[in-house]
Amino acid sequence: MTTHPSRAGTKGVPRAARERQVLTAATEEFGRHGYEATTVAAIAARVGVTKPLLHHYFGSKQDLYLACLNPVGDRLLDAIRAAMADRAAGAPPTSLRVLHALFTALDGRREAWFVLYDATLPPDSDAARRAAYYRGAIDDLAASGTADLLHTAGSSDPLDADALTYAWRGLCTALVRWWVNHPDQSPEAMTQRCARLFAAGRTLLAADGDGA
Secondary structure (H helix, E strand, O other): OOOOHHHOOOOOOOHHHHHHHHHHHHHHHHHHHHHHHOOHHHHHHHHOOOHHHHHHHHOOHHHHHHHHHHHHHHHHHHHHHHHHHOOOOOOOOHHHHHHHHHHHHHOOOOOHHHHHOOOOOOOOOHHHHHHHHHHHHHHHHHHHHHHHHHHHOOOOOHHHHHHHHHHHHHHHHHHHHHHHOOOOOOHHHHHHHHHHHHHHHHHHHHHHHHHO
């Protein structure tokens, strides 16, 4: 009998494969709709399993969210740390290395960024605390990079560093959101696009300075 795509994950699929199907679907649902609006029933329907089976494998909705969040957070942190540590001669600027690492880590699971940056998580929940841990760790790495950049530019104002870190987080989120809407764009293409945008920004600022 032919297995229809809508029934993927039904009887006969090994548990490990079925769990991967659930995590892929759940990550997309949480990333697209947010924790609050996502239901376990919708995830189960996407995969083609029953809601009780999904609960049996992963527990509560919060447990399922954490099962999606933890690998995403770990992957992003590892990728960003490796990119920032790469100071080989001729390497691209840190900002482009980090963006390329981010795009590569998210390739094939772009909505995962919004699992991490979900404003609908229940306050004071394990889910909210774990997401805050990952966001804080990423912000700490961004703060280190922006502090180095500002130091090179001659600024030691801590508020400058804080504002730039905040702006960097917003830029990354905006770029990923744009990327989600342009599925044909590879990580390499996105990195090259960012390099062109940064170069255009520098040219624009230089031109404004010349005219001042």
